[in-house]
Amino acid sequence: MVIDLQGSWTLLDGDNNKVCNVEIPGDIYTGLIDSGVKEDPYYGNNELDFQDLAKEDWVLQRSFNIEKLEDREVILDINSLDTYCDIYINRELVGKSENMFVPFKKNIKEKLVLGENKIDIKFHSAENRALELEKNHPYKLPYMILPLQSPARNYTRKVQCHSGWDWGPALMVSGIYNSIKINSYNQGVIESWDLDYKLDNSEVNINIIIEYRSLVKGSTSFNLYDGDIKTTYSRDVNVGLNIITINLNKGDVQLWWPNGYGDQPLYCFKLETLDEIKVKRVGFRDLEVISKEDKIGKSLYFRVNGVDIFSKGANWIPVDALPSRQSDDKYYSLIKDARDANMNTLRVWGGGQYEKDIFYDLCDEMGLLIWQDMMFSCSVYPADKEFLSNVESEIRYQIKRLKNHPSIGLWCGNNENVGALTWFEESRKDRDIYIIDYDRLNEGVLGKNIKKIDPNRAWWPSSPCAGEDDYSDCWHDDSRGDMHYWSVWHEGKSFDAYYDVIPRFCSEFGFQSYPSLDVVKSFAPEEELNITSPFMEHHQKNEKGNQIILETMSRYYRIPKDFENFLYVSQVQQSVAIKTAIEYWRSNRPTCMGILYWQLNDLWPVSSWSSIEYGGRWKPLHYQIKKIFEPVHLISYYKKDGSCSFSIVNDRLEDTLGDVKIDFKDFSGNSLWSKEFNITGVAQSVTKILDIDLESFDFNRTDGFFYISGGFEGRLITNTLFITEPKRCRINKCEISTVIEQRENGVSIKLLSNNPAFNVVLSSKDGSRFSDNDFTLLNGEERVIDVDGDIGLDDLNILCLNNSFI
Template sequence: MGRSLVFRVNGVEVFCKGANWIPCDALPSRQTPARYEALLEAAAQANMNMLRVWGGGQYERELFYELCDRKGLLIWQDFMFSCAAYPATPEFLAEVEAEVRHQVRRLRDHPCLALWCGNNEDLGALTWFPETRANRDRYLVDYDRLNEGTVGRIVRELDPGRAWWPSSPSSGPGDYSDNWHEDGKGDMHYWSVWHEGRPFEAYYEVTPRFCSEFGFQSLPSAEGVRAFAPESQANLTSPVMEHHQRHPRGNTVIAETLTRYFRFPEGFEELLYLSQVQQALAIRTAVEYWRSRRPACMGILYWQLDDCWPVASWSSLEYPVRWKPLHYAARRFFQPVHVAAFCRDAALVEVHGINDTREVAPGELRIRFLDFAGRPRREEKREVRLPPEAATPLGAYPLASLPARPEELFLDLHLVQAKAEVENQLFLCPPKRCELPDPGLRTVVRAGKDGRVRVELAAERPAFYVHLEAPGLEGRFSDSCFTLLPDRPRAVEFLPLASASAARAAGKAAELERVLKVRHLRATYR
């Protein structure tokens, strides 16, 4: 059955949802209070409740922890040791002891601090390098002297009431299991999709007790690329684009995976957009399935929240603070009450309701299988009551029983509650196999008397991964990267970084209308 890893706050078991945090800029002078505020507020707005301060970065400044205290963001705090075999000489251990004593005393009184973790992936380093493989016993002794004999000892001495975890990933004290592939206990770093080239469906093959790292890269947005590359370099394999991709196989993995799921895009900007859609799909696939495994799984932290420079990466917030499609998707797939669906065996669609709150969540659930003209081909509606702090199966539908082939339908879930609505959609096969018509998308930009600027969107046929961009304007949209259905038009608000007055709303609307770009899946290919 394995062994759980669960965080309990004030007697309540918390399903942890969030991401890994890296330094917010490569240059410390640019790690400003405004940047910290914007990034951490974006995490809170995406329904996150935990961040992991990665052991390959830095101990963060006091402001970071103060903001997390205020915003209700729990912190998994690594000590700054990562992916390496460290010495255990008396001189080095003395330096480590001074470092650890200082940091524990500095941070232990912050209510956001949930756990001390000895390092990032140092257990893996025992088998990664020729030197450690050739003399593993020696390096294991050095690891134990540093991690348990020094770091862990001081944490237990100075902060005995807070959890100590020896490494990430780890099965716990004294256990040296392979937590990159074994999911039965402790926390897991699941990288088989990105590093080993497994399909997104491989996420269905594991149920981590707590997944503290997994991820998938995307390219920057078109606006992000323009910040560092001239027009002559607007090509995936140009020298500048390759310089801004620090993973040796990164662009290859992105492009190869696109061919698995999507029709290849026809232009450079379409490629950038579709890579970000693909990233959102990858992380959503894992998160929704693992949330449905509650209580076996009780935590999901994807890699990573932020970037430290403009680059192709795993982040959901593009440098400096631009929301990618993944971050908009995270706001939905991390919401406390959610409905999700997946096909684990390519023959059966499973629907689950997820309720992380402490109260029953009642509502009316409509389940529809629509064709790509937007016509319902099968539909059911029923009242549901989702139990608190639980994931609940809500139905299973054999693909063979549907009124059309999987490539001719998609699933639409719509949960209507007293004060909120939740919706979700699922392709029943890779989207590249589906013949998508032009959705007939229409947009109108309006300025309200309240000073707010809204984009009203409607479609004649379903439009998928509808994503709004406002190049040159500082701000974000209230929602983006969503499915737009003919019977559910939307109004999306533009949220500028600086609040706009009603008198400026008309000017803002005209400016937004001039620069607005609305992308969707069907527009990426001919």
């Protein structure tokens, strides 16, 4: 018997008055919005109207029918309850939940009756419970404070950014997520099953370890399907938990590779008993995390199937602030966008959530390695017995759930909690007690359980850090482990400050931009289309965000002529900032072996560090990422000491040969200086092409720009380099002509410009995806851009740096 309890539930307030219906799986706030009780919190400053809701209790209820009760156990199985809940069957309490990251499973057979039954789930205010826990704690546990947020979030085991973040709203949602059903069992329950394996060339030896809770004593059959091949194993079991081991040898397996290094073959295994069927897909690969002392400090990188991987990717936050809106389509689109931008790594950030199964399944399919944080971020956390016990249940469940995914590369304890030990006055004054608490939680519970459950995968205590038992300052020391480098944003340093560090693995850095005009119009009416309007400022959650964007803009660019161009130039400077860092750090391979920028996605419409806006539109940054993360890329950069450098980076496993031309052109497109080279890009390394001493260069830096182009294996690679701030350059206005032609699956746009046009960005009203964007269009060059959609000239908008100012 399986009873699916998804569908419409009745929502009651704390006084048991009916409010509306809520679709489950989903969250209560979305139910209030869909029923018209509340306005959408993403529009204007409607978020403020949801703050009092965080203090309310709610009840979700529905009925279901039972036709027979013949099995030994009837289990209520709820994947995720957010967060403090009492669960009732026919008005009798059957259990409580205090952690949204741990499923609720309870035998409810004795509470059921034949015919109609009622289930009620009472949700207690997580904010009220957090404040109560904080009040009763013997000393203060500080956390990052934001202008609008729910307090004391570090006491609750729910998504930390539900309380608000510097890119997200404070929406303390509650609800039932993923799945809710009633299962019946007669013989036993598969509590978990793992496939541990060892590779021997193209053969693999697999140990299948099953945790089986038997309801009877005797012989039980386990049917194992390796693809279509079925083998039956019989085992004697006792009542209670049994550990069953099945050995399987499998030959002629193909290895799983990260994106850009090979294919991602996945093998399907199915485990069947009398009561249930479980399915796993497994990719076989040999993965190591190399973190060793060397002459620089301490390395950090992934080695997959014997190949050292240069990690290229981004940080991942939840796909939407409202869980009901976290659709499968959004997951697919975002992960495909990451793969299509030549990424091979994503970091699941520790202030979000252990992601849904679809996320890891898609990463397996698309070859994206996962740096998996545990869900702790930017705080000091409790270390009392109750909290640690709660966390231990969470970690044991989540690691067992995820460990067989080939995409999981590393388990990380938290986000920035080592740094948090020094952020707050309380932890600085009494450092010992906070370090003891940190160690009890991070090593005593997280590290200990992870190493026991998954000993073959690396444990990394925190991000950033330099490894176990090392509390180095990995915000400012680039020599050890992973680094978070935020000086260019939070400290307001210029872009060339990226040249001051060469991280071994940079797992966070970023620069903000405003969203596009279409996204702004989704939350702001015409009268609010101003950078400092109330609605625009409400959708800027970083306190100094506008100030930093505008100060940086005045440092590098001429002030834009109107609101649309303000948004556009902010996105261009974001693209340039991240490009500056990535190209320089890639050129310093193998000292640096990993670059994960902050952040891939948004969870609501907002000014942020993302490369993909809420709704899925690529910012110029994401188009730029696609180019600068190519396995073979031409790199150019200049330093203010007067040096200019050109090189080719090749992440592939074989050399590549090509012809490269470096031009210095004036802003009418005339070549003032040029050199040509026949270059071999050596496999998995950086090959220098040319260094130029600009002090002895014959041309003024404001008179032109470098344009580098090269053909490698039939692919044209180009790059553009200004050697001073663009605002100082004598950039000409330009006229870009367009011709649109129909093709089989969309249209092609032919572009021509009378002068070199810089940072050309095409957009359309329907948010169409373009084959290229944020590029230089030379005069006399016909550039063809493909669009997967049917757009006309009236739908097309073209912006460029040349015409962004008066």
